Amino acid sequence: MDGEPGTRSGVQIAPVVLKTLITVVVGTVAYVITNLIDQSQEELWKLAMSIVIGGSALIVQYMVDFEKRLDSVETGQRARTRELHDHFTQLSEAAGLLKELDQAGMSTSDARRLIQSATQVGRQxxxxxxxxxxxxxxxxxxxxxxxxxxxxxxxxxxxxxxxRLTECARRTIDATSSSVDRPFWDTDPAGHYLDAQKQALLGPGVNIRRLFMINAAEEGERDFMDRFMALCQGQRDLGIKVRFMVLSPQRHTAARDIVIFDSALYLEFEPDRQGSNLQTRLDADARRVDGQVRRFNDLWEAATEPSPDPATQPQTR
Structure with a gap:
């Protein structure tokens, strides 16, 4: 292959053989030059000079080759050092993150499990x-x-x-349920939600209150009130404290569905213009949470406890 050192016409020449040939050529040229420079010198001296010059050429070749190899080794070592530095930096950062996670009260074992599982899924x-x-x-x-x-x-x-927040609650769950939320109680997720609340009530000190909000027209419908009172009684049987409030034109209370957990955060279900739940918002801002807690307590105090017979319920105030 043309242009490659140590090859000729596609035949590769070993580096040692190539260096020997170069040395012989240099020695021969040196011998000829010593003959031309001084014809009076003895033949032995001429031969010695040729050997010295040829040997020097060989040594110089090995020195150049050694320098190239040393430079290559140093370059590789620097690259390896950079790789090791980057690797240890990443390990240090990962260890630091896990330490911070542990200090924040989070589970480092779950974080490791997530990373390991994600890696396995990515590979397989x-x-x-x-x-x-x-x-x-x-x-x-x-x-x-x-x-x-x-x-x-x-x-x-x-x-x-x-x-999940119901499962995490340790003290209180306060919830409002408006007409927007009414269809929810006939769905499968409502069953899972109530099951989670039953489990929460088994914990020490957990108190659950639910405030239903209905409108004046619904209060006047006997069939609706029968179904509504059955809903209220079913939840009371689970240990949930239930009250309801009748919304009227004189009472401008926003019919928003909000669930407050441990008086520390709340979920708010914001309906669209058609009255369907569109967006779920979780808020743990202390100032806003305190406002929602005060609002719920005020509404709770003004609400009515349900009774099995709708006819005994007081009319809208």
Whole structure:
């Protein structure tokens, strides 16, 4: 291959052979030159000079080759050192993050399990599984990142948040339920929600209050009130404290569905113009949470306890 050292016409020449040939050529040239320079010198001296010059040429070749190899080794060592430095930096950062996670009261074992499982899925799973895993991790990261500002949003009903927060509650769950929320109680997620509340009530000191809000027209319908009182009684049988409030034109109370957990954060279900739950908002800002707690307590004090017979209920004040 033309242009490659140590080759000729596609035949590769060993480096040692090549250096020997160069030395012989240099020695021969030196011998000829010594003959031309001084014809009076003895033949032995001429030969010695040729050997010395040829040997010097060989030594110089090895020195140049050694310098190249040394430079290559140093370059590789620097690259390896940079790789090791980057690797240890990443390990140090990961260890620091896990330490901070532990100091913040979070589970480092769950974080490790998430990373290990995500790595395994990325290596073994089909593309659709990897895409789904990436989407779930991105969703989780987005929610946790939002929580650094004490709020998080979901662009539809999020019953998973509702149930998970119910499982996390340790003291109180205070909830309002308006006409927007009424169809929810006939769905499967409502059953899971009530099951979670039953489990929460088994814990020491957990108190659950639910305030239903109905309008004046609904109060006048006997069939509606029969179904409504059955709903209230069913929840009271579970140990949930239930009251209701009749909304009238004179009482301008916003019919918003809010669930307050441990007086520390709340979920708010914001309806669209058609009255359907569109967005779920989690808020843990202390000032706003305190406002919601005071509002709920005021409404609770003004509300009425249900009785089995709707006819015994007081009329709207």
């Amino acid at each position: 799973g089909p593309e659709i599984v990897r895409a789904f895993a990436r989407a779930e991790i991105e969703s989780l990261a987005s929610v946790v990142t939002d929580l650094t500002g004490m709020t998080a949003h979901w662009q539809r009903d999020n019953n998973e948040w509702l149930i």
